[in-house]
Amino acid sequence: MKITLRIWRQADREAVGGLQTYQLDNVSEDMSFLELLDMLNEQLTAQDLEPVAFDNDCREGICGMCGVVVNGAPHGRYDSSVPTTTCQLHMRSFQDGAVIDVEPWKAGPFPIIKDLVVDRSAFDHIIQAGGYISVNTGAAPEAHSTPAPKRQADRAFDNATCVGCGACVAACPNGSAMLFTAAKVTHLAMLPQGQPERMRRIKAMVAAHDEAGFGGCTNIGECASVCPKQIPLASIGQLNRDLIASLFKGDGK
Amino acid sequence: MAASDKAVPAGEQASSYWKAGVDIADAKAPAGPIEKKWQTRQFEAKLVNPANRRKLTVLIVGTGLAGGAAAATLGEAGYNVHTFCYQDSPRRAHSIAAQGGINAAKNYRNDNDSVYRLFYDTVKGGDYRARETNVYRLAEVSAKIIDQCVAQGVPFAREYGGLLDNRSFGGVQVQRTFYARGQTGQQLLIGAYQALERQVEAGTVHMHTRHEMVELIIVDGRARGIVTRNMVTGAVEPWLGDAVVLATGGYGNVFFLSTNAVGCNNTAAWRAHRKGAYFGNPCYTQIHPTCIPVHGETQSKLTLMSESLRNDGRIWVPKKAEDCAKDPRQIPEEDRDYYLERIYPAFGNLVPRDIASRQAKNMCDEGRGVGPAVAEKGPDGQIRHVRRGVYLDFAEVIGRLGKATVASRYGNLFDMYAQITGENPYETPMRIYPAVHYTMGGLWVDYDLMSSIPGLYVTGEANFSDHGANRLGASALMQGLSDGYFVLPNTVNDYLAAGPFSKIGPDTPAVAEAVDAAKGRIAKLLTIQGQRSVDSIHKELGQIMWEYCGMERTEQGLITAIGKIRALREEFWSNVKVTGKNDDFNQALERAGRLADFIDLGELMCVDALHRRESCGGHFRAESQTEDGEALRHDDEFCYVAAWEFGGDGGQPILHKEPLRYESIELKQRSYK
Numbered sequence: 001m002k003i004t005l006r007i008w009r010q011a012d013r014e015a016v017g018g019l020q021t022y023q024l025d026n027v028s029e030d031m032s033f034l035e036l037l038d039m040l041n042e043q044l045t046a047q048d049l050e051p052v053a054f055d056n057d058c059r060e061g062i063c064g065m066c067g068v069v070v071n072g073a074p075h076g077r078y079d080s081s082v083p084t085t086t087c088q089l090h091m092r093s094f095q096d097g098a099v100i101d102v103e104p105w106k107a108g109p110f111p112i113i114k115d116l117v118v119d120r121s122a123f124d125h126i127i128q129a130g131g132y133i134s135v136n137t138g139a140a141p142e143a144h145s146t147p148a149p150k151r152q153a154d155r156a157f158d159n160a161t162c163v164g165c166g167a168c169v170a171a172c173p174n175g176s177a178m179l180f181t182a183a184k185v186t187h188l189a190m191l192p193q194g195q196p197e198r199m200r201r202i203k204a205m206v207a208a209h210d211e212a213g214f215g216g217c218t219n220i221g222e223c224a225s226v227c228p229k230q231i232p233l234a235s236i237g238q239l240n241r242d243l244i245a246s247l248f249k250g251d252g253k
Numbered sequence: 254m255a256a257s258d259k260a261v262p263a264g265e266q267a268s269s270y271w272k273a274g275v276d277i278a279d280a281k282a283p284a285g286p287i288e289k290k291w292q293t294r295q296f297e298a299k300l301v302n303p304a305n306r307r308k309l310t311v312l313i314v315g316t317g318l319a320g321g322a323a324a325a326t327l328g329e330a331g332y333n334v335h336t337f338c339y340q341d342s343p344r345r346a347h348s349i350a351a352q353g354g355i356n357a358a359k360n361y362r363n364d365n366d367s368v369y370r371l372f373y374d375t376v377k378g379g380d381y382r383a384r385e386t387n388v389y390r391l392a393e394v395s396a397k398i399i400d401q402c403v404a405q406g407v408p409f410a411r412e413y414g415g416l417l418d419n420r421s422f423g424g425v426q427v428q429r430t431f432y433a434r435g436q437t438g439q440q441l442l443i444g445a446y447q448a449l450e451r452q453v454e455a456g457t458v459h460m461h462t463r464h465e466m467v468e469l470i471i472v473d474g475r476a477r478g479i480v481t482r483n484m485v486t487g488a489v490e491p492w493l494g495d496a497v498v499l500a501t502g503g504y505g506n507v508f509f510l511s512t513n514a515v516g517c518n519n520t521a522a523w524r525a526h527r528k529g530a531y532f533g534n535p536c537y538t539q540i541h542p543t544c545i546p547v548h549g550e551t552q553s554k555l556t557l558m559s560e561s562l563r564n565d566g567r568i569w570v571p572k573k574a575e576d577c578a579k580d581p582r583q584i585p586e587e588d589r590d591y592y593l594e595r596i597y598p599a600f601g602n603l604v605p606r607d608i609a610s611r612q613a614k615n616m617c618d619e620g621r622g623v624g625p626a627v628a629e630k631g632p633d634g635q636i637r638h639v640r641r642g643v644y645l646d647f648a649e650v651i652g653r654l655g656k657a658t659v660a661s662r663y664g665n666l667f668d669m670y671a672q673i674t675g676e677n678p679y680e681t682p683m684r685i686y687p688a689v690h691y692t693m694g695g696l697w698v699d700y701d702l703m704s705s706i707p708g709l710y711v712t713g714e715a716n717f718s719d720h721g722a723n724r725l726g727a728s729a730l731m732q733g734l735s736d737g738y739f740v741l742p743n744t745v746n747d748y749l750a751a752g753p754f755s756k757i758g759p760d761t762p763a764v765a766e767a768v769d770a771a772k773g774r775i776a777k778l779l780t781i782q783g784q785r786s787v788d789s790i791h792k793e794l795g796q797i798m799w800e801y802c803g804m805e806r807t808e809q810g811l812i813t814a815i816g817k818i819r820a821l822r823e824e825f826w827s828n829v830k831v832t833g834k835n836d837d838f839n840q841a842l843e844r845a846g847r848l849a850d851f852i853d854l855g856e857l858m859c860v861d862a863l864h865r866r867e868s869c870g871g872h873f874r875a876e877s878q879t880e881d882g883e884a885l886r887h888d889d890e891f892c893y894v895a896a897w898e899f900g901g902d903g904g905q906p907i908l909h910k911e912p913l914r915y916e917s918i919e920l921k922q923r924s925y926k
Contacts, residue, residue, distance in 0.1 A: 012837075030548035030625070030675065038788070039551050045786045045841065050832050053840055055341065057514040059554045062439055063345040082672065092675050113485055114838040121462065124342050128454040132447035133406045137326040137738045140397070140404035144361070147415025157408035157433060160440055164344055191406050 001027040001091060004099040005040060007052055013111050019101070029092035033076065034059060034066060036091060037102075053115040061088040061228065064163030067170070068116045069103040074167035074226045085165060085228040105170035109177070109213040120166050122212035123180060129208035130201035131184040133193050146192045156190035159183045161229040168223035168231075174215030179223040181209050182239035183231045189242060199246040206243060260866040260887040261876045267808050270815065270860045274898055274907040277531075281700035281744075282386040287917045288368075291390045294700065295743050299750035306331035307457075309749050310494030312479055313337070314466045314521050317346030318438075318730060319713025320500025321445035322737025328452030330742060332749075335492060336449070337464045337481055339516055339843075344446045347502060347514040348733060351438025352559055354422055354430035355730040357395040362419055366427040368392045373918060374425050375728060379693070379721020380870035380886065381920050382534070384894065384913060386700055387718045394739040395731055399431055401738055405444040409433050422727045430727045435559065435665055441730055445737070461492075465843065466521040468771040469497065469528050469709070472763045475754060476709035479521075480771045484843060487836040489772050491764050495752040496708045496745055499525060500737070503692035503714040505538065507851045507858065508803070509795025511689035512544060512557045518847035519854050522696050522715055530704040531896035531909060533697035533717030535854065536862035539724055539871045540804055542609035544688035545673050546624050546642035555688040556673060558666050560726070563602050563609070565659070566645040566683065568593050570621040577623050577640055581682050592616060607723070607871055607884070610687035611804045613643045617686075624684045630796055632813070642684035651679065687804065691729060693720040693871065694861075697896040697911070701744035702736060705896070708754075710745060712736035717894065722870025775835050778845045783828030787844045790825050794818070794848070794855055802859050807875045811863040818856045825852060857897060860906055867891045888920050 003024045010017030022040055031039070034056050041051035057065040066086045070076030076089045094100065102116065110118040148156075162183035169177045185202050188194035194201075210216075217236055224233040283293040301309065309332050313324045316338040324336045340346065360366040371392035376383055403409065403417070409431050410418040422430035433440040452458040463484040470478035470491060478493035504519035505511035526532045543558045569591045571577050576584050592612060594601040602609075616622060617639060624642035631637050651659050656679055660667070667678045674684070696704050696711040698718055704711050713733040720728065757764060801814035825848065833839040868877045868884035869891070877885045898907040 028549050028551065031551050032553070032673075035551045035553050038553055042786055042788065045830060045832055048832070051841055053838055057340060057345055057516045058347060058350050059515055060350055060512075060556050062436070063340075063347070063349050063514060065340060065345045084672065088672055090673070090675065117838060120341055124344075124450060124453075124460070124462075127447060127450045132451045133404065134451065135401070135404040135448075136329040137322075137401060137448075137742065138397075140400040143359070143400045143403040144416055146403075148411055149415050150411045150413050153408055153411045153415075156406070157410075157440075160406075160408050160433075160443060161436060163439075164342065187408070188406050191408065193404055193406050 001029060001094070001096040003027045003036065003091070003094065006099065006101045007116070008103040009052070009115055010112050012114055017112070027091055029090070031091045032059065032087055033070065033089040033091065034087050053117050055117050056087060059087040061085040062163060064165040067105060067165045067167055069105065069170060071101050074105070074170040075228055077226045083226070083228050083230055085163070105166050107169045107175040107214075109175070110166060110169065118166070120164070122214070123164050123166065123177070125212055126177065126181055126205055126208045127184065130197065130204035131188070133188060134197060148192050152190040156187045159187040159190070159231060159235055162231055163229055165228065167226045167228065169214065171222040171226040172215065173220060173222065174218060176217045176223070177209055177212070177214040178217035178236050178239065179227065179231055179233070181205050182235040185242060186235040186238045189238065198242065199249045202239065202242045202246050260890050263864070263866060264808060266812060267863050270905060271864055272900065272905045272907045274909040277896060277909045277911045279384065279386070279699045279911065281703075287386065287389045290386055291393055298744060298747035301746045301750050303331055307333050309333060309752050310335065311496050311498060311745065312492055312494045313498040313500060314479060315346070315500035315502060315715070316343035316449065317348035317500060317502060317713065318442055318445055318733030319715070319737045320498065321346065321442070321449045322734050323498060323500060323712060323741045324458050325445060325448035325452050326738055326742040327745070328449075328455065328457035331457065334452070334458045335461060335494065336458060337461045337466060337479070337492075339463065339465045339484065341462050343449055343460065343462070344443060346442060347517055348442045348730070349439045350512070350514070351730055352435045352557070354420065354432035354437045354727040355398065355441065355734070356422070356429050356727045357399045357431060357731065358392055358429060359396050359399060360429075361417065362428040364427045366429050370427065371395060371429065375719070375725055376721070376918050377921070378723060378725035380723050381721065381888070381892065381915065382537070382869055382894070382913065383719055383721030385915055385917060389917070390740065391719050391732060391735050394735050397739060398731065398734045402441060402444050402734075405448060407433065407440050407444040409440070425725070438730060441734065445734070467524065467774070467846065468767045469525045470764050470767045471528055471706065472757050472761060473755065475707050477754065477757060478764065480767050482771070482775070485838050487834070487839065489768060489775065491759055491768050493757055493764065495749055495754055496710060498710045498712060498741065498745075499696065499715050500712045501715045503695070504851070504854060505689045505692055507794065507855050508689045508798045509791045510547065510552060510555050512541065512555050515554055518851070520847050520850045522711070523850040523854055525696060525704065525706065525709060527899050528706065529899070530706050530709060531697035531898055532694070532857060533894050533896050534694040534722070534861065535858045535897065536802065536865060536872055537693035537722050537870060538689055539691040539693060540607065540610045540687045541690035542606050542613060542687045543645065543685045545670065546684050546686035547627050548625055550628055556669070557688070557690060558670060558685065560606070562645060562663060562666060562683075565650040565662070566602065566647050567591055567649055568602050568609070568643055568645055570616045570623060570643050572621075574620040577621060581623070581644055581646075590621070607804070607873060611873060613685070613687055614804050616643055617641050630793070632800065642686050644682035645685045646682035647678060648682070691724055693717065693722060693724055697894065701747060702741055703744070703748065708748060710741055712741055722872055775842065775846070778829070778831050778842060778849070779835060781827065781829050781831065783830050785824070785828050786830060787841055787848055790821065790829060791844070791848050791851070794821055794852055797821070798855050798858070802855070802862050805873050805875055806862045808863060808866075811859045814859045815856055815863075818852060818859065822852050825849060857906055861895055861897065864908065865891055865895065886922060892920070
């Protein structure tokens, strides 16, 4: 295959960026999208040009490190037949001769570090605010002392599969991270162990979300449509229900 | 043949690659019966008063299961903790990719499981090359790991009654594996990550992401700090403290292609090794038989498919090389070679991992592999095209049980395969090939997990201690969390009780020297400006390692490999091209630094493999096999840990032996017939 890439290049956080065009020949349809970028970088290195910076690590769709906007959709959702991370997008999803636009996540709370790499530490800050159950090592009771109903445990699991990639934010016209926040809130709210801090948690996490500069949620649903782990929009509904309930309860409940 | 038969003596040339050092012993494991040792050690270890803990600084490098859990726990205890990781968040660590599960001796199934049985299975699985005392403790704390994770909100699989589900895993006869669908590693890591972030909020843990350790700082014989490179700004700076913990994972990426994340590297451990930390059993690597094969020269990593597929799939290659390019469905039954069923009629497709892997390679070497022909450099230096894959065929089981039943067992794996290869495994056989998956070797540690450098601790996959020559399924997660939550936080105090240590700062000579050394090395990488990209040299290293230090090793092959690696080191330091500058986000520079250390490690792995003239676990020496081609251990000569001391650049590494004493378990030769 022959592929034309138009990639966002930006030297650093303050620099003015822009799209640059690159031509690649002999692309195999079995290559992953990140291997295409590897191939481009080998070509650029041979030409004494600086390679394109992009985040990636596990390359099997689980670490959440990779993520770029491909042809206007996070993780290339418009080109892929199934929800996926960028590393699991393969070139067979594209036609020979395709022109592909590649851009970083674009959202105020995710400043660009270089080229396609953004700073997502705002996500860590939301978790720090309350995305945990307070139990010190060694203090845990016997695992079977509190049964957890299977249906709720399965729902907790579904929400716990969030990889924290940030595609939801990149897709949202409001730049909201509500799907990310809701996934953690719902994960912990569905388990008996998560109950004591449930109300305090949601208030603190939503406050941290707003403080980081993420926008409000207006139920557009773009987030859920691009989510590689298919976190449902209903989780935001769960978050809203809990948030309203928390307004009538003290921190300790 | 019996295990006591003498190993083939090393040739004169082989033994010139290393020097003999003095034997060592694990001095910290207390005397007494094995089931009392950990309790005794915890009692005898010196304690640190809670009020004094905040004055003690612990630096933790790597924030996966072993590092993240340790950071959270030490933060809770009140120590001043700093964590460092190369990723943008601790939640990315490659512990996340573990699929299968985590073992624990809970005996929830009432099936005769016990701490002793988990201990026994793990030592036996490690082919009697693990340290008994450490493994017993691992089994002992395993149950508490499950309690801790459940309390954190890890959503393990449950039954309708609300209690935890278990399955059997890795060929053991009890159901002791806890799991969260096929994403157990992810869920455990997120649990540890959340505990860590809680301590960040509490102010006890200071998190430094996108920071890569590039040097270890030793002052007055103690590990007192590290030098990091800030991967965003390029700043090279020292961090000082009272103890250093390396929880930096394994070194499978020395092979370039492995199931590791592409960023996984051995630089932190190698920097420590150069400064005096012994490296234990570096040649012990685990090669997993069921991975998705290489598609072409641009392949950047390999993906594991759960081994459970071998329960129902039949493995075959065409009998005739000319059939290899054909659609497999067009190849009639009589032209197929179900080679595992043919060679091992008793076990068939369920032979152990190492045998399944080795035979797949043999078939492809014979020219009967399937899938795309990928260019590789042969031992003669010529480029040849070889098909590296064998079929794993589900047609028989789909015919017998129906597609729906097969989908219920393996649906997610089939989907993953289809996504990566574009082929539908319900219609056409899967193609699989072995890949490097885990490294049992690592920095040598004592019972307290302290390396041979005082104050330097090593946890998780980065140390050598618990898996011997072969790791059992579902025990890597167990070890990472055992070390992180329960072992290190109860041993490091014994060392820290003597602290805080002497006051040091950036101007302390040893600190300034370490920073200068790191800066000098980076500057050197940037000034070579040769012709070859970092990846092209890394791929060449990977091919050497895979060919000579992979599934089957020979004395002559390893000597050849060492020669090739030395030539490649010359090539790297004279002809690598690293673009850009240091004061920037520069991924080529990051990779170059890691590769330089992988080249040196690769040579040590070959030396270790050369010196160990026996087959054991994942290490198969062709000169040491039975008449039937089975692995043959030599307990009389090699029942020890090989702990290697750095012998200087260009010098011979020095071999220290830690004899393994089995007091609770009787040594037996493995047999699968």
